[in-house]
Amino acid sequence: MDLDLTADVVSVCSQLVDLESVSRNERAIADAVESALAPLPHLDVVRRGDTVVATTDLGRGERVVIAGHLDTVPLNDNLPSRNDGTNLHGLGACDMKGGDAVILRLAASVAEPARDVTYVLYEGEEIESEFNGLGHLAAEQPALLRADFAILMEPSDGVVEAGCQGTMRIEVTTHGERAHSARAWRGVNAIHRAAPVLERLTAYQPRKPVIDGLTYHEGLNAVGISGGVAGNVLPDLCTVSINYRFAPDRGEAEAEAYLRDLFDGYDVEVADSAPGALPGLDRPAAKEFVEAVGGVVNPKFGWTDVSRFSALGVPAVNFGPGDPMLAHKQEEYVPLEQLRECERVLSSWLGGGR
């Protein structure tokens, strides 16, 4: 299928939605994107797997990355797209083919941007991290992502969301001694020993640090608990799985130290971990961008791919059309006016802050 990037952004978005691209099946949409961008004389186009990178090279003093993933969550009886005059409905309309449509329109129409641009349309964001196209670039061709600033066009209701919180999951295990429950005094109940672990969680007061003017909001939650041998046996093991979401002024090592201190005396293992990303709103490119889009910035609480840029030293924000609460829902849609407004704002900013 040929993408017509001379059409308006709503039309481009509906073309993208109708190009079904559930994760691990992004070949067709990546082909269409590559074919549409490759002929444009102001862009260098590189393909890696089903990730397409298109770059301007105008020798500007500044470079920005504008990125979006091409894949969607699985089909849920929500294709083809449907335009009701106010919203465009369909799988991926919100997350995030609306953002992709804006990216493609910018790539095609802004031939002489005031800042050099690297457009990245990548595969494998909705599934395990090992398939993430942006992750592959960061690991293997980081030079392609080198920039002063990055915009990830995930749905954010057209408001800048800066930084992202880190996440760490630990398992706290208590140990006891089995015994028949009819003679409980002969054993030690590991589930009872987990009571203080839950007490520490309920007593927890979240840190809410202010970073670059944004108020983050940490969280510490049991996300799983298990223990038990049989209905008449005192259990010798109980494991509480705990997820810590930490503000981006705290690194992974610091987060782990905090948890080990909080659960001092317990058997603590880190199950997985991903760092946060500082908002980086002190950088000139970021400042100008925030001003250009109207000055409203919210902190990003969830973990997103912006932290991949952060790890490369590139400040990054989320900014895109669509209500993030609709992501992954059968009824997802993107408001037509948000699509147009995002394109307008970004086009103006790329053109030189008009």
Place this chain on the structure above:
Amino acid sequence: MDLDLTADVVSVCSQLVDLESVSRNERAIADAVESALAPLPHLDVVRRGDTVVATTDLGRGERVVIAGHLDTVPLNDNLPSRNDGTNLHGLGACDMKGGDAVILRLAASVAEPARDVTYVLYEGEEIESEFNGLGHLAAEQPALLRADFAILMEPSDGVVEAGCQGTMRIEVTTHGERAHSARAWRGVNAIHRAAPVLERLTAYQPRKPVIDGLTYHEGLNAVGISGGVAGNVLPDLCTVSINYRFAPDRGEAEAEAYLRDLFDGYDVEVADSAPGALPGLDRPAAKEFVEAVGGVVNPKFGWTDVSRFSALGVPAVNFGPGDPMLAHKQEEYVPLEQLRECERVLSSWLGGGR
């Protein structure tokens, strides 16, 4: 296989151990028991499934039941039996073919007991209650179990264990509201809500009532806990499975009321329940029995089939050879001297208290 009940109790026991009878496979041993008892002129023998009941009917003023189960837990590379001169080893030697051997020796050798006797050798004790041969008799032919006193010959190290504690398992469920763990303030964590449940368990002080001179010892223990949806989701449910062991002065209704009061405000469901059994040591038959065996009586903490007699209004005790801590262990054995002593004591008591 023919059982030779004229042999001594140790030999009868080794014959029984070598007759493999894992639960649901008691046909051969029940056949052997029935064939050995049926020719004895002082006994009426009735069979129901793989349960054998042999009764004297001498018109004595008093009747006692002496009972033992014929089945064992699964094979564990511990057959055939082995006699080392001090102990008889092998599957079921302790639990409870030692007791069965004593029963069969008594049935064969005490032709004119001072009190009428109902010997019960039953199937299906080591598995789900629905297979329990004593339970079948109690439900369908309770007249066969009518008596003034009952002795269940489960291993008790040759000491009388009187009564048994009741058991009740409840599930206490806490409810919350799911939310992404990155925005925990939008939800309610059901695992955190279980903290006070565990606190009440750790604060619990067991009741230790004295009944007929015996000190019981209650217990309240979490035997299972589960909750959790995914590593990034606040769970909306957490269930704590709790086992309450209650002394026999407390009925099931009272036990349930106690638990509902203790966990007031929580969603409480009774998963299963079995009543305890009062020691009944005030009955003449019981008193004489205790005196005959030396006067030492301990309370029984675990639930046993004595409560099936109790439910029929028959006071019952556990009394048998073998260390109860060896039950269900691969290395189980029964001391030869305990076998002989149990037979001697019971034979004497049945003979008229000599």
